[in-house]
Amino acid sequence: MEPRIVIVGCGISGITAAHRLIKAGFNHVRILEATSRSGGRIKTGSLGSTITEIGATYIHGPSEQNPLFCLARDYELLNSDALTPENQAADVEEHPPWVANWFSSSGQRLSAELINPAMEKFYDLVFNLPDVDGEYPYASFGQYVCSKVRQQVAEQDRDESTKKLWLCAINTLLKVQCCDNAAHSMDELDLDGFYTYKNLLGLDCTFPNGFEGLIKKLMAELPADIVTYNKPVRCVHWNNSESPVNTVLVECADGERIAADHVIVTLPLGYLKKHQSTFFSPPLPVHKLDSIHKLGFGTYNKIFVEFESPWWDADCEIIYLVWEDEDLSEQMSNIRQSWIRKLPVFTVQPPSERSSYVLCGWIAGEEAEYMETLPEQEVRRCITALIQKFTVSCLHKTLEKN
Ligand SMILES: Cc1cc2nc3c(=O)[nH]c(=O)nc-3n(C[C@H](O)[C@H](O)[C@H](O)COP(=O)(O)OP(=O)(O)OC[C@H]3O[C@@H](n4cnc5c(N)ncnc54)[C@H](O)[C@@H]3O)c2cc1C
Structure with a gap:
């Protein structure tokens, strides 16, 4: 039987994970998203006729080594300045302010x-x-x-x-x-x-029509019903006694329990810090909890x-x-x-x-x-x-x- 894969979170991490899996031939992929939209911290708005990036704005280091740049380039979402070899070879530290x-x-x-x-x-x-x-x-x-x-x-x-x-x-x-x-x-x-922290080559560039355009392009290539919106996950039961050894049960806030062979969790660090004691049952191994604890964010x-x-x-x-x-x-x-x-x-x-x-x-x-x-x-x-x-x-x- 084909493996069932559940992805928690429909930000760019969850979307690109689904993208890879679908392209590699996995058909039983499902994304559970707490809110009513995809994109997470990538969100484009507008004020008058000006685009406003409410979340992420820049591709930092837009050059071949940067997968985000490659995706944006391949979808033709960047303007010509960002695509020039000069821009891709530029060192941000040497560029005039x-x-x-x-x-x-x-x-x-x-x-x-x-x-x-x-x-x-x-x-x-x-x-x-x-x-x-x-x-x-x-x-x-x-x-x-x-x-x-x-x-x-x-x-x-x-x-x-x-x-x-x-x-x-x-x-x-x-x-x-x-x-x-x-x-x-x-x-x-x-x-x-x-x-x-090392900067990749390339002067930071933006999406002339908004960062969210990238989300739309990626989503358009996924099966239409792959995401269940307004479906917050409350707990991931892994290796638990209620299920066969390798099955994971993903428990949603509405009480539904979804069985999976693999789960990819793409939640923000802040969420993991706050809910680490209840989000995984049994708790994650100590070295992973340590990483969640020691990494900072602001x-x-x-x-x-x-x-x-x-x-x-x-x-x-x-x-x-x-x-x-x-x-x-x-x-x-x-x-x-x-x-x-x-x-x-x-x-x-x-x-x-x-x-x-x-x-x-x-x-x-x-x-x-x-x-x-x-x-x-x-x-x-x-x-x-x-x-x-x-x-x-x-x-x-x-x-x-x-
Ligand atoms: C103001 C701002 C400016 C930024 N500027 C830049 C920039 O210029 N360049 C850059 O590269 N990066 C920038 N970033 C960072 C970038 O936006 C993030 O690194 C990236 O969007 C994270 O994507 P993600 O999918 O990992 O997480 P997220 O986008 O946070 O996605 C996680 C998803 O999980 C969902 N979720 C949360 N809890 C649950 C739950 N219990 N069950 C199910 N789903 C849940 C959330 O609703 C969300 O959709 C910026 C971020 C912010 C906030």
């Missing part, structure tokens, strides 16, 4: 000439492994960067106010790193671990805001906000009052029409979790106040401090 507009908390526009030296110092540390013999004398990536940056900035032959501003700008970049790493603070990230959120007209330059790709009263890696003492300070950056969303002006604000850590509890109206009020504060006295004036 995005075109940025910088604003300060006193409402000034900061020139690129003023800020670029600070940025260069920061990314030099991010991209280059510390030159240390033996064990690193730093507890975390945050500690390492702060200590190095303070030392390097102090050595510069510049006036004190510029040096102070550089440290504030680097503090903004540390907050951006928190978003990139979904961490509350860069002090939480192990220094050694940080540098073991929160980062995107906030999309739409404007009637742009207040950033026509070629601007990213907007940084620099708080001039913060020290490096400063922890917020009162998250309720100051959560908005943790939003260091807006990325400019490529418009499909000239009349749509959308920014995506990024926020990570405990402040992001707190923001999730607020009504949308309050978030909108805080974002509006933030932008007004940072742009108040600079509408048509660029501050040249050099």
Whole structure:
């Protein structure tokens, strides 16, 4: 008899697992999905005529070694820039940074000439492994960067106010790193671990018509009835006494028990951490539970805001906000009052029409979790106040401090 395979979760992991199995000739494959949609953390929306990626946005390292890139390319979901051999061979660490507009908390526009030296110092540390013999004398990536940056900035032959501003700008970049790493603070990230992450070749690219297009293409090649939606799984009984030795019973929240010969569980780490003691019966072996326990994850959120007209330059790709009263890696003492300070950056969303002006604000850590509890109206009020504060006295004036 053909093996019966149940896949738990219909995100891209579950979908691609089903895809492989069906292509390899397995016909008894079934996906159980808790929600009413497929795609999980890949979800595309829109604001006006601008596409908004509510979940994943980028293919990181779009080159031949990246299976996601190969799938997107084969389905013709990428634009021609992403497909060029030059783009696929590009090293992200050597590529010039995005075109940025910088604003300060006193409402000034900061020139690129003023800020670029600070940025260069920061990314030099991010991209280059510390030159240390033996064990690193730093507890975390945050500690390492702060200590190095303070030392390097102090050595510069510049006036004190510029040096102070550089440290504030680097503090903004540390907050951006928190978003990139979904961490509350860069002090939480192990220094050694940080540098073991290797970027694949290729400059990050996006899906011009939305990441969810990939889900639709993959789903279209699966049997129409392969997914059962609104079917959360409560427990996987494996090797249990109720069934023949190798049969697994997948128990759903509605009480149905589905027999399978194999189960592929594609649940998010957060779900496994929370439900590990009840989701598997008997519990998973200790080394697997240890991995679930030791792996970390964090929160980062995107906030999309739409404007009637742009207040950033026509070629601007990213907007940084620099708080001039913060020290490096400063922890917020009162998250309720100051959560908005943790939003260091807006990325400019490529418009499909000239009349749509959308920014995506990024926020990570405990402040992001707190923001999730607020009504949308309050978030909108805080974002509006933030932008007004940072742009108040600079509408048509660029501050040249050099
Ligand atoms: C805001 C954000 C931005 C991101 N940006 C990027 C990016 O730019 N590039 C990138 O490569 N990655 C990015 N990621 C990560 C990427 O989205 C995920 O790694 C990927 O989508 C995970 O896919 P998955 O199938 O493993 O898990 P998921 O997509 O989480 O799928 C798991 C599925 O299981 C279902 N499920 C949960 N519990 C149960 C249950 N009890 N029973 C049955 N089903 C259940 C869920 O509803 C879900 O559909 C981002 C993620 C987020 C949240």
